Amino acid sequence: MSSHLYRSDPYQREAPGRVVAHTDEGGVIVEPALFYPKGGGQPGDSGWLEWDGKRLPIATAVKGEDGQSSVLVPAEPAALPPKGAHVVQVLDWERRHRHMRVHTALHLLSVVIPLPVTGGQIGAGTGRLDFMMPEPPSDPGALERALNDLVDRDLPVGEDWITEADLEANPELIKTLSVKPPRGSGMVRLVWIGQGRDQVDLQPCGGTHVARTGEIGAVSFRKIENKGKQNRRVSITLDS
Incomplete structure (x- = not known):
């Protein structure tokens, strides 16, 4: 876990690293990994690598074949830093931070709408x-206000780890039916919002989040769509 900088410190905007591998598809693997690889509904990070006066734009990051490494995908065909090269990883921070704000807001959305999540x-x-x-909410405006009330409480956001066996024994922690919690290491990461009596959410998640809900800012409902006999899609947007 220590090689995943995006998880240990999601606020780190740049970091030194070393190229440990190239992929057959033209990707680059750098350790420790600063770029979050696409997964769990969250896009991969973008940004660039710098080395020896050169710069390689990175369009996104995806998971490697091992399910653990972060493979950096260049924005266009270009010379890659050689294996063993020391590089500086630099994030498109504004984009990453907006992902963090939205991701945390969606956790809160699952609190104000306490129904199984299908996607x-x-x-x-x-x-x-x-x-x-099955039925649309009777008062979407009340749900939007409840969501923003949780944001305004400026609750702390953090993580704990449990064993995969503990998760199996507590399946109610899993809210998302379509996305399985990241497993394979024997441990599962839980993201909590609020502590003690003020805890409002606790669920497995491998993504990046803000440190406090107040950092999300005001949120608006965009629309609620019918997506089948039993499903409805609730879309939100950051107001700024």
């Missing part, structure tokens, strides 16, 4: 969750 997607300023919701 979701995170963007740089917008996001959505699909709920097992």
Whole structure:
């Protein structure tokens, strides 16, 4: 876990690293990994690598074949830093931070709409969750106000780890039916919002989040769509 800088410190904007591998598809693997690899509905990070006076734009990051490494995908065909090269990883921070704000807001959305989640997607300023919701909500405005009330409480956000066996024994922690919690290491990361009596959410998640809900800012409902007999899609947007 220590090689995943995006997880240990999601606020780190740049970091030194070393190229440990190239992929057959033209990707680059740098350790320790600063770029979040696409997964769980959250896009991969973008930015660039710098080395020896050169700069390589990175369009996105994806998971490697091992399911653990972060493979950096160049924005266009270009010479790659050689294996063993020491590089500086630099994030498109504004984009990453908006992903963090939206991702945390979606956790809060699952609190104000306490129904099973069947899908979701995170963007740089917008996001959505699909709920097992046969009937539309009677008062969307009340749900939007409840969401913003949780944001305004400026609750702390953090993580704990449990064993995979503990998760199996507590399946109610899993809210998202379509996305399985990241497993394979024997431990599962739990993201909590609020502590003690003020805890409002606790669920497995491998993504990046803000440190306090107040950092999300005001959120608006964009639309609620019918996505089948049992499903409705609730889309939100950051107001700024």
